[in-house]
Amino acid sequence: MAGRKRKVRDLVAAAATHKEAGLTLGKNQTKPICGASPVKLKNQPGPCESVQSHYFNNSEPDQRRLEQEFFNQSCICLAKAFLGKVLVRRCADGSELRGRIVETEAYLGGEDKASHSAGGKRTERNTAMFMKPGTIYVYPIYGIYLCMNVSSEGEGAAVLLRSLEPLQGQSAMREHRAARRKEGARQLKDKELCNGPSKLCQALNIPRCFDRRDLASDPEVWLEADPNTSPPKPQDIVSAPRIGIESHGEWAKKPWRFYLCRHPCVSVVNKEAERRSLSGNATDSSDP
Numbered sequence: 001m002a003g004r005k006r007k008v009r010d011l012v013a014a015a016a017t018h019k020e021a022g023l024t025l026g027k028n029q030t031k032p033i034c035g036a037s038p039v040k041l042k043n044q045p046g047p048c049e050s051v052q053s054h055y056f057n058n059s060e061p062d063q064r065r066l067e068q069e070f071f072n073q074s075c076i077c078l079a080k081a082f083l084g085k086v087l088v089r090r091c092a093d094g095s096e097l098r099g100r101i102v103e104t105e106a107y108l109g110g111e112d113k114a115s116h117s118a119g120g121k122r123t124e125r126n127t128a129m130f131m132k133p134g135t136i137y138v139y140p141i142y143g144i145y146l147c148m149n150v151s152s153e154g155e156g157a158a159v160l161l162r163s164l165e166p167l168q169g170q171s172a173m174r175e176h177r178a179a180r181r182k183e184g185a186r187q188l189k190d191k192e193l194c195n196g197p198s199k200l201c202q203a204l205n206i207p208r209c210f211d212r213r214d215l216a217s218d219p220e221v222w223l224e225a226d227p228n229t230s231p232p233k234p235q236d237i238v239s240a241p242r243i244g245i246e247s248h249g250e251w252a253k254k255p256w257r258f259y260l261c262r263h264p265c266v267s268v269v270n271k272e273a274e275r276r277s278l279s280g281n282a283t284d285s286s287d288p
Contacts, residue, residue, distance in 0.1 A: 064224040068216040071134030071150070075157035078133070078150070079106040079258050084232050086224040087164060089204040097172060097204050099164030099194050100226060103259035103266050105242045107149070109156025114245040114252065117156025128212045129158045136221070138201070138211040145198035148206050150215055162243075162257070164194035165265040166203070173203035196267045235280065236261050240273035 066085065073081060082101045089097040107115040109129065116126040116139070128137035129151055137149035137158050149158040166173055173193045178185070180202055194200035206221070215222060239255040246252050259266045261274055 064227060066216070066223040066225060068132075068134055070223075071132075071216060072153060073133070075106045075108050075152040075154050075159060076256065078152040079104040079159045079256070080237055082150075082159060082161070082223075083237060083258060083260055084226060084229055086167065086226050087161065087200075087204070088222050088224055089206065090220050091172070091205070095169060095172065097169035098167040098224075099200065099204065100167055100229075101161060101163075102165050102263045103161075103163035103257070105160040105162055106152075106256040106258070107158055107160065108256075109154060109158075112251055112254075114242065114248040114254075115156065115158075117158075120156060122156070126156070129156045131212065132214075134214055134216045136210050136213045136215050136218075138206060138208055140208065141198065146201040146206060146208060147197040148201055148210070160197060161200060162197050163259070163265050163267045164200045164203075165263065166190050166193050176205050177202050191264045195265050232260055235277060238270065238273050238277045240270035243268055 064086075070081070071078065082104050085101050087099050087101060091097065107117075107129075109115045109117040110120065112118055115129075116123075117129045122130055125139055126137070128135045129149070131151055133150075133152050135151040137151060138146055139149070140146055147160060149160045151158045170190055170193065174188060177188055177193060177199065192199075193203045200206075204221075210218075210221060213221070238259050238261045240257045240259070241253050241255060242257045255273070257270075261277055
């Protein structure tokens, strides 16, 4: 009799243990998934639940992202429209770096002798310039640095992104820049992180393999409208000659570099062009 009572007590204790573990004994018994213990299953999705990437955890699309329609503009118009927009770079760990575009240059292709696609010349390197508007064109300079451009309407036309105002992820940007500088160099100020075409590529870790990607749909890099700022007014945009193309004669004088007037993150300030802009006598930049 004593042995039978002990057996009953053992069965009751076992049933209680299974109940606490979320299991039901008998006909409707549920087995742990893949033989895992109840402790390991505590934070696991159920057999009918889907596992969703943290990159796409919003049911609603981001309304700030600029889609294909935005890029369907002439080169000069797109270069100006970029000013004030936010370039976003999503890193491998899911973090995001953001910078407001404050300086651009337009390269029209065709007769524009300073353009990589001058005369309609198409090569393996500049193929992205002939692809649909919004295509990223990344090319190397001096064999070690990179520049990021975006194609526009017009055969072989593209806009160079020259400078950004860092908005988010400055610590990571600083680390990316420091990796390419001499050991012991002074720490860069925020305004120095992205104030040049190659600097912004370093700061946001824009690699060569981004060439020919679609800025309107890519999951790792895109453009957003800034909901906290209004588009710049015409008098806020300075039109000045482009940088580093002095050998191209009259084309070097075309006022196809655009930047936000008196912004501290602009790479090179043109005081004469700024005076014209502020006085309302800015050079007409629409004439090719």
